[in-house]
Amino acid sequence: MQDPLVHSAAAASGRSEAPRVPQVEDKTAELREALAIVEAQKRQLEIELEDARLLHGISSMMADEDSVDALYQKLVDAATLVMRSDFGSMQRYDRARGELELIAHHGLNEDAVRFWQWVYPGRATTCGKALETGKRVIVRDFENCDYIVGSDDLEAFRKAGVRAAQSTPLLTRNGNLVGMITTHWTHCHEPKERDLRLFDIIARQAADLIERNTTMQALQLQTQSLLEADRYKDEFLATLAHELRNPLAPIRTGLTLLKIGKPGQEARILPMMERQLGHMVRLIDDLLDVSRISRGVVALKPGRVSLGAIIDSAVETSRPLINAASHKFTVTVPGNEVWLEVDETRIAQVISNLLNNAAKYTPHGGQIALVAEVADDAISVRVIDNGIGIPASMLPRIFDLFTQVDKGSERSQTGLGVGLALARHLAEMHGGRIDVASDGDDAGSVFTLRLPASVLAVPEAPAGGEPARGQVAADPLRILIVDDNVDAAESLALLLNNLGHTTGIVLESPKAVATALEFRPDVMFLDIGMPYLNGFDLARDIRSNEALGGVYLAALSGWGTDEDRARSRAAGIDCHMTKPALADDVEKMLSGAGRQSPSRSAGMAPDQIVR
Structure with a gap:
């Protein structure tokens, strides 16, 4: 008979051993799952380490490169390596043309480079589609792509051995398009997420490089333009000085000869001086015309x-x-x-x-x-x-x-x-x-x-001829000249006196109204750029004085733009002439200036100068 104690112990032992098997299996499964996670993390770390080494190698490859074109080429090579592609290309966006220009490539033959040197938006390529949409475009098989099938580009792809491609727009950090980077495969292919992630890092570098180079080129062009403008300025000033001295020299010599007063010389000296003065006037007029045209202030008078x-x-x-x-x-x-x-x-x-x-x-x-x-x-x-x-x-x-x-x-x-x-x-x-x-x-x-x-216009008979100039005025006028330039005022007065008119001169514009009330002029010549009181303000003062309301006002100034003439009209000036005015022009103006002032029998002595 079995000992009850032994039986009890055996039973107890059997009950304690039965649940131990599933616990071990569970633990083993947990350990295996943890080990798998560790292995996956290890593999991920190895991949990331491999990627880091690859990117570090690419950065090292480009670090010592100074040539921008060489950097473009190395970036295309790196993109091809990362994407495990057979070909690669980089394009710069030409904003003026709205197209992509090929600037670097990997593996493409000369025919392909020529064919895709420029790509417009919507062209039957991945880069043309990406340019049109502004997003990355991936085509795993050109033979089954709706917008590529049947195009000339597909034939070119076949000749180049290209079957698949992806194109990624290169955007600045402000979101502006500066280019495109593309990778191509000889077989049907769709890039993996990991490859695209590394590729985007290279694309970021490419975008930064193009933006930096574009900015640098713009600064270089601006610097070159400024240097050239400065050189042009120096050359122009030297030429202007030379060209103005040419006529000034004979004019000054002519004045010296006139002072000597040797009889019979005037017939030769005066025409010479007149020719040289005309040359100076033409030089200055040409400069003023160019300036006016460049500012868009010249109006044609057809x-x-x-x-x-x-x-x-x-x-x-x-x-x-x-x-x-x-x-x-x-x-x-x-x-x-x-x-x-x-x-x-x-x-x-x-x-x-x-x-x-x-x-x-x-x-x-x-x-x-x-x-x-x-x-x-x-x-x-x-x-x-x-x-x-x-x-x-x-x-x-x-x-x-x-x-x-x-x-x-x-x-x-x-x-x-x-x-x-x-x-x-x-x-x-x-x-x-x-x-x-x-x-x-x-x-x-x-x-x-x-x-x-x-x-072309309809024929019309020409108008009748104008009366001869240079004769003594049939109806002499009383003319007051207001100009702070003594020589200009006196020479004009001398010309008007020779034409039979009576003249007076005012050299300080604030005295002009009082002098005009005393002189009672028919016509007043007003310089515009005078100190204290300019010609526009003086004209307004004259027009506000009832006693001078009928005086004909003529501006004679170095200021002669359309804006200056408009300001003259607004100030009540009847005629705006520019210095130096030709004698014929002065006579023509005076012949049309009506004698509107009151009696001229009283007043200050003719030819008196008020300073």
């Missing part, structure tokens, strides 16, 4: 005029320069009179500038021809010379401001280099243009002014 009259005016202006160089000059115009609706003065100025240019750049005794024609209802005026010609490198710049052919050489000519620039602007304001042709050095040149058919 009118009906014959083409022949315009050419006659231009030739008359340029004839002294042509004759001085003994050029053989011919003019050919249409047999029938041609009428235009243009600004006569400005078009004559254009043709004159072309003639002056030909005269200056044609050696002594050369040949110049002016040929005017009407064809297909358009007008062309050609100025042909056998002068020094224009090098091919200069043709694109010949109309730039302050540009001269052979500047600084022994063939350099006088002038500021504004005549052709001014002529081009004036022609364009009429809807026309100026073309230039030359076969190079010593081959002469041809400048052609072309005006559109829209300027």
Whole structure:
């Protein structure tokens, strides 16, 4: 019989051993699960370490590179490596064209590079689609892509061996598009998330590099532009000083000779001084015209005029320069009179500038021809010379401001280099243009002014001639001159006295109203830029005085813009003339200025100067 104690112990032992098996299995499962997590984390850490080493290697590869183009290439190589692709490309976004320009590639052949040098939005490529949508585009198989199938791009992809691609826009940190980076595969492929994550890091570097390089290039261009502008300024000031001294020298010499007073010299000296003064006036007028046109303050004054009259005016202006160089000059115009609706003065100025240019750049005794024609209802005026010609490198710049052919050489000519620039602007304001042709050095040149058919006008008989100038006035006037420049005031008074008028001078504008009440003038010449009281304010004071209400006011000033003329009208000034005014212009103005003032029998003595 079994011992009950032993049986009890065995039973107890059996009960305690039975649950121990599942507990071990559970524990084992937990350990295996923990081990799997550790293994997965280990693999993830190894992948991240591998990625970190890869990125570190890429950064090290680019760290010592100074060339921007080489950096672009290394970034494309790195993108190809990260994406495990067969080809890669990087493009820069050209904002002006709205297209992508290829700047670096990996593995593409020359035909592919030429074919995809520029890509427009919506083109049958992943980069064209990404440019259109602004988002990353992935195509795993070109043969099954709706917008690529049937396109010329698909044929090019087949020739290049490309079957799949992804394109990622390169955006700045402000969200502006600066380029595109693309990777290509020879087989159907869709990139993994890990590859795209690393690729985006490279794309970030590429975007930063393009933005930085674009900014640097813009700064370099701006610096170069400023340096060039500074050089142009120095050259212009030196040229201006030279050109102004040229006429000033004979004028000063002429004044010295007049002071000596040797009989019989005036006949030679005075015309010479007049020519040189006219040259100075033309220089200054050209500069002012260029400035006004660049600021958009020049307004054309079109009118009906014959083409022949315009050419006659231009030739008359340029004839002294042509004759001085003994050029053989011919003019050919249409047999029938041609009428235009243009600004006569400005078009004559254009043709004159072309003639002056030909005269200056044609050696002594050369040949110049002016040929005017009407064809297909358009007008062309050609100025042909056998002068020094224009090098091919200069043709694109010949109309730039302050540009001269052979500047600084022994063939350099006088002038500021504004005549052709001014002529081009004036022609364009009429809807026309100026073309230039030359076969190079010593081959002469041809400048052609072309005006559109829209300027043609219905023929009309020319107006009657104007009365002769320079004679003693039939109806003398009392004229008061208000100008703080003594020489300007006295010379104008001398001219008016010689024409038979009675004059008075006021050198301090605050005294002008009191003097006018005493002098009782018919006409008052007012300088504008005077101290204490400018011409506009003085005109208002005169107009507010009932006793001077009928006085004709004429501004005579160095300020002559359209804005200045408008301010004159607003101040009550009847006529605005710019210095130096021609005698004919002064006479013409005075002939139309009615005698509106009260009796002139009393008042201050004529020719008295009030300081």
